[in-house]
Amino acid sequence: QQQVKQSPQSLIVQKGGISIINCAYENTAFDYFPWYQQFPGKGPALLIAIRPDVSEKKEGRFTISFNKSAKQFSLHIMDSQPGDSATYFCAAAQISGSARQLTFGSGTQLTVLP
Amino acid sequence: GAGVSQSPRYKVAKRGQDVALRCDPISGHVSLFWYQQALGQGPEFLTYFQNEAQLDKSGLPSDRFFAERPEGSVSTLKIQRTQQEDSAVYLCASSLRNYNQPQHFGDGTRLSIL
Structure with missing residues (x-):
């Protein structure tokens, strides 16, 4: 049972652009929503997290951005840089x-073109 | 170092062999988690310790998988009679207090079963 659905699977953005990754969850008991960044051969590293009261x-x-009624949350990366190229995972707990x-x-594989 | 340390980084075993994977959490971290990450997928929960107590092992895929944390610090994940489907990256994460967040991940052990 996939309790957290993430899209898109892959994303290509030009340097300086905005990267947007979306997630939807099913379990209304979730109350902690982090985003992790993972580079090849490395473990996931916490980027940012949110609680549902904001x-x-x-x-x-x-x-x-978090929408409790829709059970959705998204990550926006402003001024995307080539160094942001990695796999991004949303999560819930x-x-x-x-x-x-x-x-x-x-996961979403993000490629930022120079 | 100050991070979660896992060893070995790579392990190759023949089908049917037993393997042991080690995790050294961040000093003082109470909670310890094991996850399994298949290629191109997000990590999936295996088991959770609070100090030396294994509070949740609902994610262990079979009775061939066994984890321990006898002194509440270092943990070992053991897989008996390995099978090809056990090939994956095994990630360990630790967190400081009872709320279990944020979780800090090690770089994992890549297990390949031939």
């Missing part, structure tokens, strides 16, 4: 419930 969180060039493990989306 609709948007910004850290530098990275912004999460329960902070206070029993399912404390992260449930990941299937």
Whole structure:
């Protein structure tokens, strides 16, 4: 059962453009939504995370937008750079419930062209 | 180093052999998770420890998989009688407190079963 659906599978953006990756979840008990960045041969690294009590969180060039009623959240990368080329995973978890493990989306391979 | 350390980085085994994968979490981190990442997919939860207690092993795919964390720090994931479908990257993550977030990942062990 895929509880977190991520799209698109791959994304190509020009340098300086905006990269947008979308995720939808099914389990309304989820209350923590992080985004991870993964380079080849490396483990996932936390980029930014949001709780459902806010609709948007910004850290530098990275912004999460969260829509609780639609059960959707997205990552926006502003001024995308070639160094941002990596695979991005959305995830969800329960902070206070029993399912404390992260449930990941299937990933988006981002390529930023110079 | 200050991060999660996993060893070995690469492991090749013949089908039917037993393997052991090691995880050294960040010092002082209470929670430890194991995930399995198939090629081109997001990580999938295997098992979770809080200190030395294994609180959730619902993601272990079969009774050939066994994990332990006897002293509440280093953890070992053991796979008995390996099969080709066990080929994957095995990721370990740790987090500081009971809320289990954020999780910090190691770079994983890439397991190849011939």
